[in-house]
Amino acid sequence: LKILLHKVIYHLLEEMGRLIVEKAPGTAETQISGEAEVLNIFELKGRSKSKGPDIKIAGCRITDGRFSRTGTMRLLRSGDVVFEGPCSSLKREKQDADTLDKGTDCGLVIEDCDEYQVGDTIQCLEQVIRKPKFISTQSGAVRIEC
Structure with a gap:
């Protein structure tokens, strides 16, 4: 004392x-730390049950802020939320990345999501303690x- x-x-x-x-x-607040535009969609075919299922990867360009692998990803189409979930993969040129900044092209996978379309927006959400x-x-x- x-x-x-x-x-x-x-x-x-x-x-x-x-x-x-x-x-x-x-107090914990959720804030948008970054935004990206989906430019292309890539599909990784699961070769067998042991290698896992097919995976869709959103090929994106980060247009604002920064993306973090630990963030929650929100998929938007025409301003409406289509899906929200954790990021299961964030890569730059086939290399795993923890964070990526504005202007960077990347591939990302939102866990349990295969609904990406070219032109969609993806937001990275992070918890901040105020x-x-x-x-x-x-x-x-x-x-x-x-």
Whole structure:
């Protein structure tokens, strides 16, 4: 336990506010981290049951932001959500990738999805933890914004 000793009340308020913000768990939000356009569709044929089923790969160009293999992918057609699920594969020139940035061509597979069409949009969604912010002014006023 930290003992707080202050001669001026606003110094105490500032320190208490910083402690509250530091300990606050924050709130989880889903945000769009990137967007890509489907330019082509490739199909990998499963050679046998042991090698797995046929897989459709969306050949895309990332038009905004960045894509992460750990993100959730949302397939949009004419602005409507067609499918949403985890990314099971993200590749650039046949090499596995963890993240890819705007302007990059890539192949991606959304788990259990085979509904891609040329012209579709794919969004990469990521969870972000928003922490509250402590704000103090020169006049001594303090507040916490969530």
